[in-house]
Amino acid sequence: MTLSHFLLVALALFALGLYSVLTRRHLIGLLIGVELMLNAASINFLAFDRFVVKDPATGQIIVLFIIGLAAAEAAIALSIILSAYRAHRSADVDDLDELKN
Amino acid sequence: MDAVHPSAWAFVVVALGGALLSVSLRNILHAIFGLALALFGIAGLFLYLGSPFVAAMEVLIYVGGISVAMVFAVMLAYSLGKKEGGSTRRFLAVVPVGGFFGVVGYALLRASFAVTSKTGSWDLKLVGRKLLLDYNVVFEALSVVLLLAIVGAIIIARRDEKTGDDKTADEKAASKGNDAASAEERAS
Amino acid sequence: MSSGTLALLCTHAxxxxxxxxxxxxxxxxxxxAALNILAMLASLGAALAIFAGSNHQPPTIISLWLSSEGVPISFGFLLDGTNQLMGIIVALIALCIQVYSLGYMKGDPGYARYFGLHGLFAWAMLSFVYSANLLQAFVFWELVGLASFLLIGFWFEKPSAAAAAKKAFVMTRIGDVGMFIGLIxxxxxxxxxxxxxLMQASTLASIPDARLTLIALLLFCGVVGKSAQFPLHTWLPDAMEGPTPVSALLHSATMVAAGVFLYARFHPLFVAAEGVSNIVLVIAIITAILAATIAMVQRDMKRVLxxxxxxxxxxxxxxxGAGSxxxxxxxxxxxxxxxxLLFLCAGAYIHQIxxxxxxxxxxxxxAKLRLxxxxxxxGAAALAGLxxxxGFFSKESILAALHGAHANAFVYGAYLASFLTAYYTFRMVFLVLRPSDKSVLPAEEHEPHPHGDVTGSMKLPIAILTVGAAAAGFAGDFIAKLIGAKALHPTYGEMAPAIGIALAGVIVAFFEFGRKDAAQQGFITRVGALDTLFERKYYLDEIYDKVAGGLVSLIASVSAVVERGVLDGTGDLAGNLxxxxxxxxxxxxxxRLQLYIGSAVLLIVVFCYFVGGY
Incomplete structure (x- = not known):
């Protein structure tokens, strides 16, 4: 398995995440998609780290940061989802359209 | 240039398969399990890429923290009777996703990278040292971000005490969501 | 002090x-009031000092004001004879009238404002007189108009005064537009x-004839407006709504004199412009006779004046216009x-009675007010030309100038006007001083309400001006020398008819108004139609109202269509769009959140596609 393979795998993961973001109606489905995309980015970082860059520690640190940020993002997103659910009795994206038109 | 051992493909299959499951399964709870599977696969890929520490963190935080928190959230805020998107929505989604995949994939295949043989040290000690010396500002900033996330999550998810007189079952359930949110905080 | 400093002092005090x-x-x-009178004294002193020191001083002090596309516009003082003479007259008359106002305006709530506006007026007029540049002159010319607007409307709480001020402002503005175009x-x-x-022959010669005529006519428009000549004269009688000293100031040395002064200032230009002098003469003779006939039938003393x-x-x-x-x-x-003098006398009567x-x-x-x-x-005798x-000398020199220009029709017209002048002047005198028991004139509807006695500060200027009115006629040669023009000394043969005509006017007035037991009815009343015509001032106000009103409604209706159709339409269209x-x-x-995300991604893809150069 070479660099290109990893990059393609990451791309496929990213595309699946994007697809999930675009099609899921449940808000948590969107969150799942976002997590997948973040992980795809992480794979890219580590792959480049492994194959191209001479100093592998930096890539690992970046991935660690990504994981930390993802955790923060998930926390906020989940609380927003809960809050929205309480306000609308629904966690459906299509129901959150008060600003339309 | 040394390629990764072909057994990594097994993890690729796990990761992509999990991702496919998480995208395609109707039940949102099942989708989260699919996500967990994909995360396991990704952790395995990290292992193959030479970083067992990051792989461990991946499993610990993503699978153990975020996914579990999601499960909690779903339990608290699952609206019954809602169906997932129809075929029109899927079709509309395929166009940008397919376009994206095509464009970036084509670029990837055409690109050539200056691949070098592995020279750097994958020592965990080095990572820790760098984290606390070279990148300590980012490290501190991230810790502040996490703190803010915790506080923010509590504030957002908190049920308003003043207007909460007509408490329904849903709201009671929602107020417990705080616990779920802070649970994954602790996990992270 | 240099003459520049003096001029600055004179104009700006x-x-x-x-x-x-x-x-x-x-x-x-x-x-x-004291401050303003002191300032006017300083002005008068400076004007006299300029005159006294004029022999060994350069006549012009100029500094560059602004320069536009290579055309320098200067700001400064022109101190030649005409300006010196006019400056002294303006300062002297303004001073007299301010002193007079001390008594006349006593007790008025706007006392300080009144004197302040007087100062403004004097500043504008003196600056106008000494202006070295036509644009500068125009600025102060307009300021004179502004000051007279403020003074005519001094009692602005009276609607008629406010209307009169507005009328004066607008009417003079009509002429000023022409003047400004001429200036450009x-x-x-x-x-x-x-x-x-500009007044050098070479400069004037460089302008094409037709254009010179046009310029002269346009400048004359300004003169017509300012000096209240036909057809823009209707503002002046209405301007009587202001306090009487203001009328005296407006009518003698400042506002209306500014127009004539401008003409005198640009005399070489008007002479050089072909055909203009005939137009000037025609307008002047029409105005002279028209105004004199209206004055014959007025009862309001200020209106007669x-x-x-x-x-x-x-x-x-x-x-x-005759070239002199x-x-x-x-x-x-x-x-x-x-x-x-006449206005101050009228003011004294008005004040007392x-x-x-x-x-x-x-x-x-x-008649009990002897002085x-x-x-x-x-004053009346001077006006009548006795x-x-x-007035006798100056009127004679005008008639002589008309003789010299061989403008016979205008000479006869001037004779008629001077007969009428003598007649209406002494009609006024006799009406005021020799009331008749047999008078057929009805009493006034309003009860008179006196303001107070005539004070010493009012009598002093009257005395000074009386001396001036009696003696100024002998200054002819001096003035001619000062302005550098040829004095006219009419022969006795030329003078005789004029004297005779003036005397005839006085005698007719005496028989009709001054005799004991006179009926006090003018000969013009026998011709009822003319009487009414004069009484109503030739219906000019009404005609102007109709014409202006019709014009305004025409423009208004056209504008309304344009406004509703085009402008409103455009506005509505913009709004609706x-x-x-x-x-x-x-x-x-x-x-739909996901639609947004999808389109954003699609856009990024398309962007990448093109930027990536596939």
Whole structure:
């Protein structure tokens, strides 16, 4: 398995995440998609780290940061989802359209 | 240039398969399990890429923290009777996703990278040292971000005490969501 | 002091007075009045000093004001003879009238404001007189208009005064538009607005004939407006709504004199412009006779004097139009004295008796004011042109100028006008001083309400001006020398008819109004139609109202169509378009989050596709 393979795998993961973001109606489905995309980015970082860059520690640190940020993002997103659910009795994206038109 | 051992493909299959499951399964709870599977696969890929520490963190935080928190959230805020998107929505989604995949994939295949043989040290000690010396500002900033996330999550998810007189079952359930949110905080 | 400093002092001392009265000393009216009178004294002193030192000083002080596309516009003082003479007259008359106002305006709530506005007026007029540049002159010309607007509307709480002020402002503005266009044409033809330079023969010769005529006519428009000549004369009688000293100031040395002075200033230009002098003469003779006939039937003393001013200004223009700078300026000088005198006398009667009506004045015993009555008689005689008073000499020189120009028709017209002048002047005198028991004139409707006794500060200027009105006629040669024009000395043969005509006018007036037991009814009343015509001032106000009103409604109706159809339509269209666009774009905001994300990604893909150069 070479660099290109990893990059393609990451791309496929990213595309699946994007697809999930675009099609899921449940808000948590969107969150799942976002997590997948973040992980795809992480794979890219580590792959480049492994194959191209001479100093592998930096890539690992970046991935660690990504994981930390993802955790923060998930926390906020989940609380927003809960809050929205309480306000609308629904966690459906299509129901959150008060600003339309 | 040394390629990764072909057994990594097994993890690729796990990761992509999990991702496919998480995208395609109707039940949102099942989708989260699919996500967990994909995360396991990704952790395995990290292992193959030479970083067992990051792989461990991946499993610990993503699978153990975020996914579990999601499960909690779903339990608290699952609206019954809602169906997932129809075929029109899927079709509309395929166009940008397919376009994206095509464009970036084509670029990837055409690109050539200056691949070098592995020279750097994958020592965990080095990572820790760098984290606390070279990148300590980012490290501190991230810790502040996490703190803010915790506080923010509590504030957002908190049920308003003043207007909460007509408490329904849903709201009671929602107020417990705080616990779920802070649970994954602790996990992270 | 150099003459430049003196000129600065002369012109700007009244401004200091104005500022002090209007800003600093509002609550100390007596101090404000004193300050303004001191300022006018300083002005008069400076004007006299300029005159005294003029032999060894350069006549012009100029500094660059601004330069536009290579055309320098300067700001400065032109100190030649005409300006020196006019400056002294303006300062002297303004000073007299300010002193007079001390008594006349006593107790008025706007005492300080009154003197401040006087200062403004004097500043504007003096600056106008000494202006070295036509644009500068125009600025101060407009300021004179502004100051007279403020003074005519001094009692602005009276609706009629406010209306009169507005009318004066608008009517003079009509002429000023023409003048401004002329000024621009002059600038574009000669690339200079420097008065001294403009008046050089070589400069004038460089302008094409047709254009020179046009410029002269346009400048004359300004003169017509300012000096209240036909057809823009209707504002002047209405301007009587202001306090009487203001009328005296407006009519003698400042506002209306500014027009004639401008003509005198540009005399070489008007002479050089072909055909203009004939137009000037025609307008002047029409104005002279028209105003004189209206003055014959008025009962309001100030209105008689106002129409007489119009008529006399026309006389000045007759002299100037006939080509004699001397005659015009001479009459301007003498007129300043006797007209100020007459107005101050009228003011004294009004102050004492409390009515503008001449019949009422007579019946209330106006003749008891001996000094004032003496002033009135002398001023009236000067106005009527009886020898040896001031008006006689200047009027003779105008007639001589007309003779010299071989404009016979105008000579006869001038004879008629001077007969009428003598007649209406002495009608006024007799009505005021010799009330008749057999008079058929009805009493005034309003009860007179006197303001107070005539004070010493009012008598002093009357006395000074009486001397001036009696003696100014002998200054002819001096004035001719000062302005550098040829003096006219009419022969006795030329003078005889004029004297005879003036005397005839006085005698007719005596028989009709001055005799014991006179019926006090003018000969014109026998011709009822003419009487009414004169009484109603030739219906000119009504005609102007109709014409202007019709024009305004025409423009208004056209504008209304344009406004509703085009402008409103455009405005509505813009609004509706915005709303429609807003609606359309709002529909794009479907509230579908995923649609937004999808389109964003699609855009990025397309962008990458093109930027990536596939």
């Amino acid at each position: 009244p401004l200091v007075g104005c500022f002090g009265a209007l800003v600093v000393l509002r609550r100390a009216p007596r101090a404000a 044409l002059l600038l574009s033809s000669t690339s200079t607005l420097d008065i001294a330079q 106002a129409y007489s001013s119009i008529s006399q200004l026309a006389f000045m223009l007759l002299g100037l 700078l001397y005659a015009g300026v001479f009459h301007l000088t003498t007129h300043a004295f006797f007209k100020a 409390g009515s503008n009506d001449m019949v009422t004045m007579g019946r209330q015993g106006a 004032v009555s003496a002033g009135l008689v002398i 020898p040896p008073l001031a 915005t709303i429609a666009t807003g609606d359309a774009t709002a529909r794009m905001q479907s509230g």
